[in-house]
Amino acid sequence: MISDVKRKRYQFDLAALQRLAAVNYATLMKLVAHIKQGREQLIKVGSHLHFRVAVTQRAPYTTDVRIKQHALQAKLPGLIETELEVRLYHDAQLAEVTRSQNVTRLQAVYEQPNRAMHQSNEKFQVNRFLQEWLELIREQGLATEY
Numbered sequence: 001m002i003s004d005v006k007r008k009r010y011q012f013d014l015a016a017l018q019r020l021a022a023v024n025y026a027t028l029m030k031l032v033a034h035i036k037q038g039r040e041q042l043i044k045v046g047s048h049l050h051f052r053v054a055v056t057q058r059a060p061y062t063t064d065v066r067i068k069q070h071a072l073q074a075k076l077p078g079l080i081e082t083e084l085e086v087r088l089y090h091d092a093q094l095a096e097v098t099r100s101q102n103v104t105r106l107q108a109v110y111e112q113p114n115r116a117m118h119q120s121n122e123k124f125q126v127n128r129f130l131q132e133w134l135e136l137i138r139e140q141g142l143a144t145e146y
């Protein structure tokens with residue numbers, strides 16, 4: 001017997017996203033506090049992975065940061081190295097991914113299916129990915145000025 005699977009609609013959880021943003025803010029502030037605008041820091045994680053962390057803009061209430069992953073192995077055809085742009089909101093002490101893989105203005109919820117093939121909770125997933133990157137950098141990273 002075949003039965004249809006009824007999909008439960010994704011419910012956006014603002015509190016969970018704000019908790020994640022607060023954790024990311026605290027971690028990123030420690031990482032970029034000493035980086036001047038227009039400068040970047042190279043962080044090595046093992047022998048095959050590097051991250052470039054750059055402060056692209058500083059303002060009284062916000063700081064914009066770009067984090068780019070560089071794999072040091074031979075490039076595979078079609079491989080796109082991951083890049084995130086994050087805005088730190090100092091008054092609210094929150095960090096938000098503003099651009100991921102050239103996608104800007106991430107929506108909180110995407111209807112399924114959609115043309116761009118975004119997940120229904122894409123914004124949360126991208127911010128969670130940032131948290132995982134920051135954990136990796138904190139635990140295994142060796143920072144050098146660049």
